[in-house]
Amino acid sequence: MKTKKIFRLTLLLVIATLICTACGQAAQPTIKIGVNAPLTGDIPKVGEGSKFAAEMWLEEIGGELEVGGQTYPVELVIEDNESKAESAASVNQKLITQDEVLAIVGPQSSKQAVPAGGAANDGQTPMVSPWSTNPNTTLNRPWVFRTPFLDSFQGPAVAKFVTEEFGFTKAGVLYDIASDYPKGLADYFKQGWEDIHGEGSVVAFESFTTGDTDFSAQITKIKESGAEFFFTPQYYNEVALIVQQARELGFNQPIVGSDSWGSAELLNLCGEDCYGLFYSSHYLAENPTGEAKEFIEGYEEKYGYVPDDVGALTWDTMHIIERAINECGEITGDIEADRTCVRDALANIKNFEGVTGTMTFTEEGDPIKCALIIKIGDDGSKSVYEQTCPEE
Amino acid sequence: MPKKIISVGKKIWATMTGWLKKFWSNFRDVPLISWLVAFSVTVALEIFIGQALARMVGLSKPPALFGVALVLDNPAKFLSAIIYMILVYGLPVGVIAYLTKGVGNQIAEWLLQFPLLLTSVVHLLLIYGVMHYWTSISDYRLLVARLAMISIIVTLSLNVVNGYMGEFSCSHPGFMALGAYVSSIFTVLLFVTDNRFGDALLPAFLGPFMFPVSLVLGGFVSAAGALLVAIPSFRTRGDYLAIISLAFMFIVKSLFENLEVVGGARGISNQPDYANLWTIFVWTVLAIWIINNFVRSTMGKALNAVRDGELAASAMTVNTQKTKMVAFLFAAFWAGIGGGLFAHVIRYINPGTFGIRKLAEVLAMVYFGGLNSVTGSIVGAVGFSLISEALRPLDIFKWIFIPIMLILIMIYRPTGLIAFREFDVAQLFQPKGKKDEEGVDHAAA
Structure with missing residues (x-):
């Protein structure tokens, strides 16, 4: 009795399969x-x-x-x-x-x-x-x-730009130690800067942890270390806080950023405090x-x-x-x-x-491409200030 | 009108469950060994005719995880997936399990005269064989299976603390991180030439033999870490332990973020590929066996006594301090092993992986499966892993579905699916279907 049932079920399924075979066509390669x-x-x-x-x-x-x-x-x-x-x-x-x-x-x-x-x-x-x-x-x-582009290109590119543009010799860095992108970029920037200006020219290398919103201790340290500017490869929401707090604490030197600044939201959050600053980027969404x-x-x-x-x-x-x-x-x-x-x-x-x-x-899998240095103008408009390309 | 619908619905539900029960009654006396044989045949079937059959029913490949992801991706394939599942899994498993139950029971009976160890080995070999061939069809299955088994180890070890000991510990990701980092440093330093630790110190062929050493080392470091949590916190109970252990998790995470030698936030990669299926299988079996024996030992009973009433337990001459300490370190050890295996499956670790989300995942597995139960932990870990993998096509709705599922389980089974049940290996391998044994079955259930 039971075996009969199972047999019937099997038969039904086989028939169903055969019907489906008829309707399923050989798929065209996609x-x-x-x-x-x-x-x-x-x-x-x-x-x-x-x-x-x-x-x-x-x-x-x-x-x-x-x-x-x-x-x-x-x-x-x-x-x-x-x-x-x-x-x-x-x-x-x-x-x-x-x-x-x-x-x-x-x-x-x-x-x-x-x-x-x-x-x-x-x-x-x-x-x-x-x-x-x-x-x-x-x-x-x-x-x-x-x-x-790789951090090992972007970091030194920013270091080179600041050296040529402002002629500074002492740099500060403020970065998020718990997040791997800022951490890596901060390291490569430090390396690039010290290649140009020698050991010890990064006078402040300050870190914080993801989610922090108060940077006054780190900024005060950077200010007291005698850094002529600082580099902060952070995301736009943190950048707004960092720049505003730096200005409140009386740090009136330039602050330089990386491609993570490149969001339309940056200026909405940061406002006039960010006017006149520079950052490196892949592309500029404004005036394309x-x-x-x-x-x-x-x-x-x-x-x-x-x-x-x-x-x-x-x-x-x-x-x-x-x-x-x-x-x-x-x-x-x-x-x-x-x-x-x-x-x-x-x-x-x-x-x-x-x-x-x-x-x-190339075979390495990394692109050879140029970085743009973007300037945020005094009226809040962004423009390409310079282009740095890797050396052949 | 709605009342009518409800009553009709109830009627349908009742008939359906009635049918299911009747249908299932055919399989009540199928011993485990017959099920395993049936699954082996199914897997063989899938290997030999799976691809052709899948094409026939209009699928491009055999579905990886029982077709759920496939159907969610493309609901039009529903019928095809169902037919495939019935033809390859449902029907052969059912028929073969049913047909071999007589022989299976005889074999199980015959195996009874040998030591339990031999019976276990026979069953384990069958289980491994099924898994090996089942995962050989697709690398995706292989990865899911490996991760699910690691989840079993971690979930079980957390269950020792949260279920058997009745405390709420949040430091498991921290223990996993310790195990993962220690074993990764060990293997990468000794057997891999990379830009972080330089040249390999030992020839690579020694690697797989030293891998267990690295795992055990990781486990011991985790246990040492657990000691650091235990000393200040076991004078406290309940919420305080939860907070201290949570703090420990963050301390471990920050520690590795700030340790430049081990890559900081960028983590360690290039771990050698030692954690293959059978290595993880052996470790999982070891974990289940040892943890199961631990919780069924005097120590395990003492642990339950401490959970139910620390003062009473201490009055009954249980050394509560020592009991708690041993259980906690023991759990941390296994979490460390799990972490080490995890690092060698993903072959990349960073501190961010062992954060609050990992904690939520492990806790969900423990409470989903069931407190105070080895079976529960296995079901929870495997079930949760598979569900979360199968529902991936739902994107954001997956994170609505899974929490709702958890809420429902917490409402209807507050301690989890299979809670407070002993995992008796000997009984698992018994022949089924005799009158007297059925009585035992019910008592255990």
Whole structure:
């Protein structure tokens, strides 16, 4: 009796399967691009910026790419990594083995990009991080790339700019020791400054911890150390507090920043205190020209705010991958061969004109690109003051 | 009208549960060994025809985690996923478990005459075999399985303090961090040539053999850290311990953030890939075995006595101070082992990983699974890991769904899913279906 029931059930399922076989057609090869982004967790805004930029790109290309005379539908597989290191690694693992993506964009912050890069490298899938600046992300990993410039370039570039512009010799640094981006950049700035001015020329190297809002002790120390300016590679919300407190404490020397200052929110929070300051950046959202203008205006119209640097970098990353696929010439359908082809193309991209500058890639996976020095004018307008490029 | 709907709903619910119960009654006398055999066959089936079958039902690949993520991503695939799950998992498992229950019971009966150790080894080998081949299909499964097993170790060790001892300790991420850093420093310093610690000091082939040493070292450092919390805090109880242990967690985090030698906020990467599936499996089995024996020993009973009434326990000659101290250090040791394994799976650690979010995750696993229960911790750790992985496509709604689930569990089962239950290995391996044994079953439940 029971066996009969089971038998009937089996028969039913087999028939259902056969029916489904008839309706399921052989799928046309699709180009899948994975996006591994922190949509929830500590930095949802960053994940959102990346997601929006990637979706805009998909819309721009009309959901399909022409490779070697044949059009393929393009699909974005956007996954949330909760801004956790282990989730970023499992998301990459999922994108590589389950979704079989051709390339991965993300993760953004280094604490996720380093472990995720390991997974991508082991899984032999090209990955391009649009935001990570930790050298370990791409170090000894032929399959991992990034689009932002490295801290080891940006730090010394700012040091060089200040030396040439102001002729200062004593520097102070104020940074968040618990967050890896400011910490790394502060170290490289110190190194760059001491290369120019000698040991001990960074007279104050003060730190605080994420979430602190009172910086008066550190600023007082910097002031008393005789620093002629200080460098603070912090995020825009902290920058506003730091600059305002420095002015209240009577520190009237320049304060210099890094690409993390590059948000439209900065001046809303900081106001007149930030007028006249300099910072380094990938791009300038104000008064854009050419393709950048198209991107920024399109983004603002669609999502209601000016894209931050992560949006612009993701936009460039998508186009770099698009170009690599194009240069590849064909999609064979054999995912491993296609991935290898895209990786080789990525490693040989020369003079890519993006929203965030011109990039050239090497086998190391890090771009050779210029940094912009932005000046915040006395009327609150931002303009490109200078461009520093890596030495050939 | 609504009343009518409710009453119809209730009727449907009753019939459904009735059917389920009737259906399940066929499987009540299936011993564990038959289930394992059934799962082995399923896994073999998936390896050999999984891909073809998936194509046939309109999926591009066999779903990694029972198709939940797949369906959430693309609801149109619902039917395909269900058919696939039934054909590959449901049907073969059910049929084979049902058909082999007679033989299975005989084998289980026969195994009874041997020492328990042998029976356990046979079962464990079967379990490992199933896991090994199940994860060989996709690296994603492999990673999820490895992380889930590490969660088991950490959850179990926290359950010793929060469940068996009845205190509320928040320092587990701190212990994990200590274990993770110590074992990472050990392996990276000795066996890896990198830009932080320089050349490898020992030849790489020794690495896998020394890996257990690094883990145990990490465990001992964690236990030493636990001593630092225990000495000032065990004169206090309840909320005070929670606060002191929370403070300890932040101290450990700040310590590593400010220690430039171990990378500060940038952390350590390049850990060698020693924590493969079987290594973690062995450690997980060890953890379950040792912790289970610990909580069932006199010490474990003393621990329960301390939880239920410290004064009474002390009047009954329980050395409460010592009991609490040993349990706390013991829990910290295992958390350190878990941390060390974790570091070698992710192969990158930074202080930020071992913060308040890790704490929330581990606590959720403990309270989801059930206090004072080894089975509960296993169910909690695996269940929570799988749910949180499977619901990933929901993005932000995942963080609405999971808390609601936890709230519901706290309302309907305030101590967790499977709380206050002993984990008896011998009983697990027993042949099932005899009248007298069923009585034992019910008593234990």
